[in-house]
Amino acid sequence: MRIGVLTSGGDCPGLNAVIRGAVLKGTKIHNQSFIGIRDGWKGVVEGLTMPLDRHTVRGLGKQGGTILGTSRTNPFEGPHGGPENVQATLDRIGVDALIAIGGEGTLAAAKRLTDAGLKIVGVPKTIDNDLDATDYSFGFDTAVEIATEAIDRVRTTAESHKRCMVVEVMGRHVGWIALHAGMAAGAHAILIPEQPQSMEQICDWVQQVSDRGRAPIVVVAEGFTLNTMETAHSEKGLDAFNRPRLGGIADMLAPEIEARTGVESRATVLGHLQRGGVPSAYDRVLSTRLGMAAIDSIMREEWGTMVALRGTEVVNVPFEDAVGRLKTVPEDRYEEASILFG
Amino acid sequence: MRIGVLTSGGDCPGLNAVIRGAVLKGTKIHNQSFIGIRDGWKGVVEGLTMPLDRHTVRGLGKQGGTILGTSRTNPFEGPHGGPENVQATLDRIGVDALIAIGGEGTLAAAKRLTDAGLKIVGVPKTIDNDLDATDYSFGFDTAVEIATEAIDRVRTTAESHKRCMVVEVMGRHVGWIALHAGMAAGAHAILIPEQPQSMEQICDWVQQVSDRGRAPIVVVAEGFTLNTMETAHSEKGLDAFNRPRLGGIADMLAPEIEARTGVESRATVLGHLQRGGVPSAYDRVLSTRLGMAAIDSIMREEWGTMVALRGTEVVNVPFEDAVGRLKTVPEDRYEEASILFG
Amino acid sequence: MRIGVLTSGGDCPGLNAVIRGAVLKGTKIHNQSFIGIRDGWKGVVEGLTMPLDRHTVRGLGKQGGTILGTSRTNPFEGPHGGPENVQATLDRIGVDALIAIGGEGTLAAAKRLTDAGLKIVGVPKTIDNDLDATDYSFGFDTAVEIATEAIDRVRTTAESHKRCMVVEVMGRHVGWIALHAGMAAGAHAILIPEQPQSMEQICDWVQQVSDRGRAPIVVVAEGFTLNTMETAHSEKGLDAFNRPRLGGIADMLAPEIEARTGVESRATVLGHLQRGGVPSAYDRVLSTRLGMAAIDSIMREEWGTMVALRGTEVVNVPFEDAVGRLKTVPEDRYEEASILFG
Amino acid sequence: MRIGVLTSGGDCPGLNAVIRGAVLKGTKIHNQSFIGIRDGWKGVVEGLTMPLDRHTVRGLGKQGGTILGTSRTNPFEGPHGGPENVQATLDRIGVDALIAIGGEGTLAAAKRLTDAGLKIVGVPKTIDNDLDATDYSFGFDTAVEIATEAIDRVRTTAESHKRCMVVEVMGRHVGWIALHAGMAAGAHAILIPEQPQSMEQICDWVQQVSDRGRAPIVVVAEGFTLNTMETAHSEKGLDAFNRPRLGGIADMLAPEIEARTGVESRATVLGHLQRGGVPSAYDRVLSTRLGMAAIDSIMREEWGTMVALRGTEVVNVPFEDAVGRLKTVPEDRYEEASILFG
Missing domain, CATH: 3.40.50.460 (Phosphofructokinase domain)
Structure with a gap:
């Protein structure tokens, strides 16, 4: 199997560590090969790729940003967008399954694509920590x-x-x-x-x-x-x-x-x-674990789910539980903090 | 009510932030007063105290170490140790209830003292993260x-x-x-x-x-x-x-x-x-929350419990669930990490 | 002798280390006493002081900002400004000589005051490094x-x-x-x-x-x-x-x-x-040395001079050599850097 | 002209920035080409090289260690050591002149080699700051x-x-x-x-x-x-x-x-x-300037000299002034520091 990896939306410390975690576990444990999709969904729509193997990800754990590049392109827009076109492009560039690392928009798009039959697993990315289905997100x-x-x-x-x-x-x-x-x-x-x-x-x-x-x-x-x-x-x-x-x-x-x-x-x-910059140790560990869990999810064919942190465990959550809901700061957490005010 | 606070065992980034969280919430919300017990259980046994109020804890959130000092004294040892003596000393220095911030030894001692009728709430402290009843410990x-x-x-x-x-x-x-x-x-x-x-x-x-x-x-x-x-x-x-x-x-x-x-x-x-040194932002937030939860526990009279992190929530856990069990690295977490080896 | 210390103008990492260096050498070696002038020249004009001794400066080396406070007041303005008034105020608050830590404006004011007979030694402060008479300034x-x-x-x-x-x-x-x-x-x-x-x-x-x-x-x-x-x-x-x-x-x-x-x-x-924040080790060393050199200059009665870094040495420079001239980036240094451009 | 660059002795933050400074100025301003000598003098003796051009040095300014590798080999020892052998090797690998970045031993060896007619310019490297001919050394x-x-x-x-x-x-x-x-x-x-x-x-x-x-x-x-x-x-x-x-x-x-x-x-x-690790901004600037000055010295054929910091300027110093003399901490600097003691 050849697995495509893409990063979408605003960059975030830990993106590269996710990529590295997925590639190392995928190559060393599951014997899969990888291909980098460049510039997020734009790369999927336009078929932009780069090599992605064990050597590519060397030393990436502490490097900020994303070596794959990113964009805010929507895979449903434009003449080459939509499930059929995307599937055709993935076939052309030889991608059997996709790890999509991105925020709410990316996960919503991934949901629509998996509903149409594409094989996608998600990794939540939000520096604002506003996705409801994970305790914390990297970055x-x-x-x-x-x-x-x-x-x-x-x-x-x-x-x-x-x-x-x-x-x-x-x-x-x-x-x-x-x-x-x-x-x-x-x-x-x-x-x-x-x-x-x-x-x-x-x-x-x-x-x-x-x-x-x-x-x-x-x-x-x-x-x-x-x-x-x-x-x-x-x-x-x-x-x-x-x-x-x-x-x-x-x-x-x-x-x-x-x-x-x-x-x-x-x-x-x-x-x-x-x-920007070097991710904290916390984010490096979380990112690495999420990347590894993502490739595991691919192997288990858990299409239409994303990996998420719950307590100290990494679990799988259906896309529908992750999108459409903003994780806001609850009242009691704000009250707790407000004790320090004034 | 006057609440005594002590820190025991090896120092840990975040101890001061726990103290500050407890004192600020205790004084501003619950209208309680505090007294600092110096050098851990030694201070309890020997009646060593220092003033502890809103002004004492100013700026403490980012300061490593503990302003209260610490020791490895066991409150059951020596001529002034044991529940009766400790209660007598607490009465003498005017302490109605105690927040004990410490590791396994401290919590075990606190358990024996609460079993004997003393009013104690614990905050787990282990830089090694080896206490089973909390997802993570500060430091x-x-x-x-x-x-x-x-x-x-x-x-x-x-x-x-x-x-x-x-x-x-x-x-x-x-x-x-x-x-x-x-x-x-x-x-x-x-x-x-x-x-x-x-x-x-x-x-x-x-x-x-x-x-x-x-x-x-x-x-x-x-x-x-x-x-x-x-x-x-x-x-x-x-x-x-x-x-x-x-x-x-x-x-x-x-x-x-x-x-x-x-x-x-x-x-x-x-x-x-x-x-040593300045705690990470993560530890400062966790410590502050634990300190605030400790004074809340005092107000709710949850004697014999410690505050603990579960997922994103702070909960209370009986001492007996926290002591006597080491939280070791599970097999699967080591296997996960070992993918990076060699 | 009682020596007043003031900090003037925008704050700068290292101000507290200068104060500490002067006070420690002044008290331990020269047996002088100190008084803090608050809020720069405003404190001189209005007679605002605070205690300043060995205990006050404990741990100050790594602390950003200035414990003395600062302002942009000009000692020649207002009803209490000018040499006679300033001297009268200094007499009233018992200041025999002054260490003025500040930028071009402060040093220019200090020059006019020493010209009028006041006993002042300067320490150059410019985070922009724009004072000509010193190789580098702290901050x-x-x-x-x-x-x-x-x-x-x-x-x-x-x-x-x-x-x-x-x-x-x-x-x-x-x-x-x-x-x-x-x-x-x-x-x-x-x-x-x-x-x-x-x-x-x-x-x-x-x-x-x-x-x-x-x-x-x-x-x-x-x-x-x-x-x-x-x-x-x-x-x-x-x-x-x-x-x-x-x-x-x-x-x-x-x-x-x-x-x-x-x-x-x-x-x-x-x-x-x-x-803001913790000064670099370089700035802590430089500031400490400048503070020590300032009190030495007071003892040698080098009124009307400021301390300055030349190579690895701290020297004294007359105020007139330090003021009125901006240390700009020379052409060759810009050319050197421009090799990296484009 | 093709210029060889080597780094010798213990590694030091800033080595890569020196290499980058020399290569960028050498290629962009002087139109020279470069070759990397691997593992210090060992590479000179054994003819170990690696490509070194503008692309090789991209992003090197902030990277600790040395991409050229280093060793403690003495170019006068072994069957291939000594001036004639070294010159023969340099001829064979096509090196016209050499930038040697190293400590006292390296500079002493470079001196003996230039005395024998080889074309070498030095850059002092000592993390201990113990070379007398420069105010400070990078690292x-x-x-x-x-x-x-x-x-x-x-x-x-x-x-x-x-x-x-x-x-x-x-x-x-x-x-x-x-x-x-x-x-x-x-x-x-x-x-x-x-x-x-x-x-x-x-x-x-x-x-x-x-x-x-x-x-x-x-x-x-x-x-x-x-x-x-x-x-x-x-x-x-x-x-x-x-x-x-x-x-x-x-x-x-x-x-x-x-x-x-x-x-x-x-x-x-x-x-x-x-x-180890990322050099401070101070060391990155100093290293870059020294690297640029080294290639300038090559162009001016100042063989047998090293570049050095004096005040704010980079100057050339003959090897003989740099070797054989340890820059120790002078008495007055220790006395100055000892004011803080006890």
């Missing part, structure tokens, strides 16, 4: 670690200048990175999409900390929104909120906090720093 | 991360000199740190107490790697033993194994590997590096 | 290290997505951080204030790298400017350049590069990350 | 940083257990790494080969710290020796000093300190950790 731990170290760093500047620091982390729809990094770094407020807050509440937290003579640290997920149509009491503030965003939410919050509380405030947007 | 992730980074470092030296590097990590009775750090860093052999190996097998792995022109990396837990009474074929090797150990197991394996394979071999013993 | 090495690690990180994302990454680092007037971090991380273009470039040149470098199938990395100092009045060929580009900056120069360059070359481009602004 | 900064971080880590364990920690760092003949790491990490005693101390003095420092209720940190260079023939007052101590060393000097000091002071003491030997 998340690294992102939290990077964000935590960054907050640790800006804190010393904040304290020296008695400033409020607003640090923006990833999390378009869910606040897991903000929650964990904020708890780890001892933030005085954590703002996440699941829990809209008013400027009054945010400024109250900031003011409490400032009144104790300390420098307030606010961690905000990029997808956070204020819970009411706020009117800023300063021209500057208003302007920031009405203007189309060039920066992120932190760039808007910081001047507004300063205008309302009088506490000098600065924004830091971590952005791409959180996705 | 373990940091230790694995440090060990992984260390192995990454020595690998470049190994490759430049075409040497075999034997890296010794913690793990007296179980091989979790070796297993995870070895998988993360791509070790060519992982040697753990649960899986004795022969020198022949070890040297076979080393030779395979060397024959491919690469530098073999062997990760060994301090508690690993050879599976037979080996006789080394060189004077040097024999001597090393018969001599009382000044260094660790790695210091013995390296010359023996060199003598048998002809591959120049060096040992590195990580030792105390693995226990 | 610079840490900033370069942080920036280099950040560029290493974003590179993996860039390669996975075949994107151009534009990373903005500090350097309002000089490009030292960009030069060193860019060389260290292997940037394909380094843009610094001293060397204006055209969009054509920048895009040419980006295109060359992209044509080789790699992901271009552009490092830009915040003070970089294009060398001509450029007209962007896209609406988006024009808009970005005409709009008042909310983000930094990187936020403007990235869309313009993308518009001109067709290479997807992203900006990352490191900002405050570069000033 | 040293990385080693100091790693050692400093390690001492930071063990300190928290030391404080929790009120233990003395003896940390052994590299430095067979000189104490630069111990001096800088010890100053950076705030050690209470720094023991270096240049400054023998008595056990009495060492224990006095330890005792002072212990008496203040803190945990003593002793940093010792591997080449440190006691200044008198000491007789230990304990069997254990005596035994440790008389036994042939399996561990390092730290393994002998720790039990002796414990025996004499009663302060529980532990040893940590950093060993190979200090040589």
